[in-house]
Amino acid sequence: MATLSDLENAIDVLLNHPLGINQYQLVQPVESKAYEAYVFGLCLRGVRELNVTPVLRGISGTPTPFVFRGAPGQIHSQSKNYGYATFTIHGQDFEIHAGVEFKGASEMTHELDVCIMRGKDAVQCRDQPDDPSSASLVAGWECKFYDSNLPKGLGRAFVGLIDDMGTNVRLSGFCSNLSHQQLKLYFKPQRRPDRHFDLTPLNPRNENIFVNQIAGALKKMTGA
């Protein structure tokens, strides 16, 4: 029979483990950014599926360390040596960014948690500081780490954002470590972004679907 003392002991062991409370207190301020960084990594994996090696770069030098933004920012900002990745497929240059702001078709700016954009436009926006236009966006993802109760409004907001990003976007998706029954229905129509729920290392099948989708879209658009 399980006793209260067994239960208390099990809770203590969980909380006092090196990945328990101490680790939580250390990384809690950046948990949502860590999830975006994870999705950024999956994009690198998608590129590698095409036998292309992405190159990690920094806005002002070699990214050692590779710095992820803590809040949405401008692609040309040199406040820190923010990291991004570049790759070339069939002579076409692309970049992967996290937390960069774009100019929507309405001229309103939008933050994309993780995105793939045309390299030429990214270079131009760094050379002559500006927000990239919606036409430069190839793929964009909203990334939400939650421990429970994914708010429905996040889905609605992302649909509105993508609607303002024009017609060049090849791929868009809402990623979360959780699932949500009603949002699944909301993203069901063909023209809405894809849903990538339960996208977590605990679910490698969903990771593979995400990665293969990126590889497939890049292959198609570059004729690789």
Added chain:
Amino acid sequence: MKHEYNPQEALDLLIRKLNDADQQLAAHVRAAVNAGTDVQEIQQPRGRDANKPRSYRRTVPYSPEQALQVAVDALRAHFVEQPMFINSLLDDMVPASLGPGTTSSPSLAGNDKPIHIKTEGTEKAIEIELYTETQLVGELGVTSREPELQPMARVSAEEIRLQQSNLNRLRDLVDFREGL
């Protein structure tokens, strides 16, 4: 498994221990537990439509048994998934190479100053910004010397496996389904 405690007592103990350990985490778990869940209710109409039952959605509180599983899932997100995100990112960065900062087209990368060490296949250092570029006042006040970046280090797979096993142990202890 038989228990000498009931689900409500188990939930109270878990929330109390979380509150003692970290009030912010306890608040997250309380919010998860208090959000309730949607159920489909079936209504049997009277009169002419009596043989056409209709269903509708209703939000109800979790039972203490369900709430315990929701709480354990929330803890799994913080204690197991988070370190796995960083390990996954580090794994995905290993095959990538490091390039110099660039203002030119990557396909013209020959013009860039080359990196003379082989960086493909090596672990990369990652940091996440804590103190953002527009932030004037930090948690401790504008004059404090707060760290601007949080290094994110790899966690051993064995530690993650152990923590997952600790979580499974807790999940078993708060599982009140018959026959377990």
